[in-house]
Amino acid sequence: MEMLEFTKGKKGFFQSYAVEVDVKDASNATCLYAQWMMSFLIKYETNSSDYKNATLSLSSNVTHDGSICGNDTQAALLAVQFGEGHSWSVNFTKTNETYQADFITFTYNTNDTAVFPDAKRKGPITIVVKDTMHPVQLNNVFVCHNTDSIEAENVTQFFWNLTLQAFVQNGTIGEKESRCDADTPTSAPTVLPTDANITTASTTTLSPAPTTVPKPVENPDTGNYSLKSGNKTCLLATVGLQLNVSQDKPLLININPKTTSADGTCGNTAATLRLNDGNSRFIDFTFVVKNASANVRRFYLKEVNVTLLNHINGSVILSADNNNFSKWDASLGSSYMCRKEQTLEINEGLQIHTFNLRIQPFLVKENKFSTAEECFADSDLNFLIPIAVGMALGFLIILVFISYIIGRRKSRTGYQSV
Template identity: 70%
Template sequence: MATRSPWPRPLSLPCCCLLLLALGGPGFFQSHAVEVNVKDLSNNTCIYAEWMMSFLIKYETNSSEYKNATLKPSTNVTHDGSTCGNNTHAPLLAIQFGAGHSWSINFTKTNETYQGNIISFTYNTNDAVFKDAKTKGPITIVVKDPMHPVQLNTVYKCHHLDSIEVANVSLFFWNVTLQAFVQNGTVSKNDSTCEADKSTVAPTTVANLTTAPITTASSPLPTTTSKPVEKPLIGNYSLKDGDKICLLATMGLQLNVSQEKPVLININPKTTNVTGSCGNTSAILRLNDSNKRFIDFTFAVKNTSANTQRFYLKEVNITLISSINGSEPLNAGNNNLSIWDTFLGSSYMCQKEQTVLVTEDLQIHTFDLRIQPFKVQDNKYSKAEDCSPDVDNFIVPITVGAALGGLVALVLVAYFVSHKKHRNAGYQQF
């Protein structure tokens, strides 16, 4: 739960820190590598860290809509408050950046290991990136660091991109090099590699496409066979406001990602977590599967006349943390959608496959879709309005059937008229 109180600053101790800023990767994950060397009064290093991070924050606007803002440490990073610690305060690594944003982590140790303890992140919604934010000022979140214990006198390294979610904030970390409780002021030459980096050595399978291990030049190249991607499982998702369901969604989801080569990824509803928010004019459905793929659907309400309101899908944001075929993590969005449009108080349904264009390189395919993000009554869907393609499919056979029925009627009429004339002609012969 976010709090408005700032993270308590430890007793200020003289220290010297060195920061190195370097350009990072592309897109949302383009950030700056931050290198911090915390030293004690004797000018001996006690904490050494180099890492990259970005923050994705969901916030409410004055119009009761929800938007996403992205924060990344830039060249104006400072390090006030970083300290080696003392008998009453734990060692602390702290940085400040941008328009009033800050991040910190303190450390604990045993006789054999050390680890991060508490992470604190403060973001200031007075920053221009939080356009039309309803709540103004600094907001602080506090979360337990999930890092496993590391042997003392060992440098922890992890290139794998990882994330922490708390309240409305997603924290992303990668390319981490860290040693706390540095002994004798010298950073160790012994490394401790995270499990995620170790697992990337083995062949990986993504969406039924297998990447073979590297072979020597003298070995024959393996033939890679790809299995056709099956239709995704249909998932039932819902959000609650108190004890009542406020949003219902049923759909099969498939991502079409073009990085190096096109890859189809099915989202498994059995391993997907559902979060989000409901409102009177705006609602967000966030799906997070076990492979760290985040899909945010933002719905809005519009007035079409004095007494008529409709809802529609306004925005989609996708974050793919797990790499695909060795590519960089991906973040993309489209905030200019106007689809899945139907009357407020109804549900929208489309049994045919549909494609939601996020970017040229990223699309979502939906199957057997039914959605109702507003005015859910008795925890069940209201009457559905079919999508236009489905309606067209019903109209075509009806039209053809009507035409055939008319043709049959004309044939019968012509037959009876001809038969009657023939009989009349026979009577005239007598």
């Protein structure tokens, strides 16, 4: 009979517990070993048709039913259960030379009111996603210290500090490691600056180093994002995004649209656009419809959530939200547009600057933006353009008139008698 040993380590990201699982076969030899940390960010709908973010982590009351060793014909399974009806599992298959994870199954229970207060949908919700783990040589240990994430169906799963080996041979954990792509030293991870990162100049320098002026951060590139409901586009967004983080020192971070993916939800009265820039930065924009019962209905931006993670160990650098916005207001069925820079104050330590914004979270037709309602800053520009053109035409008319007067005077002078 297979046996599962389970231990809990110190708390980390989102107060999640480190987990060590050692599955043994009938001869009490290890056949599947894993040690990792994980947490979940879940967007759910409330009874008031708003959407909220819930954080779900492994707690101390974890069980481990259903894990199996697997063999040449049967997949191995690593399964844990925790909290009020939540569970997570991943299955592994092997060839003659390699093993790899296939599918992750995650079930969260919205009856857990401590995690999902005022949830509209009650009961267990299950999602199944394809694991991105690449094949690993048999008898090798798969290691990934950096944070990895998988997004699907309003759920972002975070994993870090992972050590894993499926189909362990002869009960002995392998000595060779197979590292994930995130752990390879091809590029240095982005780390927010601290005082410890500042290098001071040597006191033995004979002449002072030339003072260099920091290069100003350029405006971010504009990205195009969309969401689908079935085969139809239900949300369109075009925007350049820049984060202004004020911690020890101000830091401007441009969101690169080339590495940013879009996910989220569409609804009749609420919609959420979730952006993941691929560098452990997550931004959620939530839109709602006001005056839902009136003839003329409008939408606006109500809430913004931002999470910045340390790319090295998955710890939270910054988590901020503001659910009291009343910005980007436009008629339902129209789009909102603002070409000029705008600033969203999330909290004292975080601002979001937007550039070349155009957004339509409801009633998108034929995959195209509807007629835009422009922001006041852009309308000022539209007023200035005809004024400037009018002034230029006025000066031109005056110049023509002066030239005409001078021409007539010269003509009269030519016909005077001597």
